[in-house]
Amino acid sequence: MISLRRIPEVWHRLDVTVRDLPFGLLLLAGSLVPEFHNHGTQVGGLPARPFDTLAVAAVALQSLPLAVRRRWPVVCLALVSLGFAVDQLRGYHSFAGTAVPIALLSVGAHLERHRRVTALLSSVAYVPLAVALYRLGSGAEAPSEFVMYYLALALPWGIGAWLRSTRVAEAERRRRVAEDTRTAERTRIARELHDVVTHHVTAMVVQAEAARYLTAAPDRLDQALTAVTDTGRRAITDLRHLLDLLNPDYGPESRTPAVGRFLTLVEQTRRAGQPVEFTEEGTPAESTGSADLVAYRVVQEALTNALKYAHGGRTSVQVRHGEREITVEVGTDGSGTRAGSPGGSGRGLAGLRERVDVLGGDFHAGHRTGGGFVVRARIPAGSAS
Numbered sequence: 001m002i003s004l005r006r007i008p009e010v011w012h013r014l015d016v017t018v019r020d021l022p023f024g025l026l027l028l029a030g031s032l033v034p035e036f037h038n039h040g041t042q043v044g045g046l047p048a049r050p051f052d053t054l055a056v057a058a059v060a061l062q063s064l065p066l067a068v069r070r071r072w073p074v075v076c077l078a079l080v081s082l083g084f085a086v087d088q089l090r091g092y093h094s095f096a097g098t099a100v101p102i103a104l105l106s107v108g109a110h111l112e113r114h115r116r117v118t119a120l121l122s123s124v125a126y127v128p129l130a131v132a133l134y135r136l137g138s139g140a141e142a143p144s145e146f147v148m149y150y151l152a153l154a155l156p157w158g159i160g161a162w163l164r165s166t167r168v169a170e171a172e173r174r175r176r177v178a179e180d181t182r183t184a185e186r187t188r189i190a191r192e193l194h195d196v197v198t199h200h201v202t203a204m205v206v207q208a209e210a211a212r213y214l215t216a217a218p219d220r221l222d223q224a225l226t227a228v229t230d231t232g233r234r235a236i237t238d239l240r241h242l243l244d245l246l247n248p249d250y251g252p253e254s255r256t257p258a259v260g261r262f263l264t265l266v267e268q269t270r271r272a273g274q275p276v277e278f279t280e281e282g283t284p285a286e287s288t289g290s291a292d293l294v295a296y297r298v299v300q301e302a303l304t305n306a307l308k309y310a311h312g313g314r315t316s317v318q319v320r321h322g323e324r325e326i327t328v329e330v331g332t333d334g335s336g337t338r339a340g341s342p343g344g345s346g347r348g349l350a351g352l353r354e355r356v357d358v359l360g361g362d363f364h365a366g367h368r369t370g371g372g373f374v375v376r377a378r379i380p381a382g383s384a385s
Contacts, residue, residue, distance in 0.1 A: 039093070265299060328375075
């Protein structure tokens with residue numbers, strides 16, 4: 001047994017022809033009720049005629065094709081129009097004549113191609129019908145009445161065309177939203193991948209370069225290789241966190257960023273041979289949203305650039321936790337040397353600027369007056385991810 005709650009779901013799974021058939025059958029049954037005879041649409045001045053076998057055929061021809069009004073709208077309109085012509089020329093004036101505007105609305109709403117040609121052919125076909133009805137009615141109805149009926153039929157066609165354009169516009173909007181969402185997600189993952197991989201790999205490259213010159217000092221060589229190993233392990237851990245972004249169950253509560261590990265980040269940079277002075281002031285707020293993660297990424301990217309472009313130069317890191325914002329400043333005096341790591345693409349700083357801007361903060365990165373480079377960021381706390 002199908003539960004009542006599942007009936008709408010099962011109904012929508014049925015073929016569109018099956019779903020439209022009951023409406024056609026209902027119109028057919030209603031048109032054959034004796035009380036409704038000769039009380040339908042009347043175009044022209046032909047006198048009413050009692051129903052006969054041909055009347056039943058005309059009613060069926062107008063009603064049953066409504067089952068295919070969405071699948072084959074042109075076929076539906078042609079059959080309904082043929083039945084309507086027989087209905088009016090014979091003087092049955094059945095209730096099934098209301099199928100004509102429904103068929104026209106369906107053509108306007110569901111016909112994908114050749115809509116103008118179909119509209120032109122329908123208009124041309126209406127002319128001989130109007131002329132025949134005018135002559136058979138002995139001029140009982142003025143020509144203006146035929147024109148008014150034609151204009152009345154144009155209304156459902158226009159409504160159908162409007163519905164179709166609205167549906168197409170909505171589908172295009174959803175496509176753009178989906179594409180923008182995919183692009184934003186790819187950008188976010190690429191940004192996280194850049195931040196994680198670039199920092200750890202840069203540190204490993206610098207540590208490995210230093211190890212080449214420590215073959216005469218086994219203790220220091222062992223320390224350097226241990227630092228490379230530790231950095232590799234941290235890189236694997238952070239990459240696992242990054243891969244969680246692709247998990248369908250990933251959410252804010254499952255985010256495990258390297259928040260609160262500023263000191264660990266600084267120590268790693270120091271082991272790579274970069275002298276870093278670290279200062280952290282204030283107490284982190286209970287709810288910082290994404291601000292803590294963005295602050296961490298700012299320090300991470302700035303220290304990575306210091307290792308790459310000012311290796312050995314004195315670097316200072318200042319992190320201040322306020323009630324409503326986190327302030328980060330990382331400066332390098334520029335006295336170091338360029339490390340043997342690949343050149344940057346500028347994607348890191350651009351990504352940081354986007355991160356900070358999204359949270360409504362301020363970001364600045366540039367050369368200092370006395371030499372060196374400085375990165376400053378003000379990140380409002382409590383912003384949503």
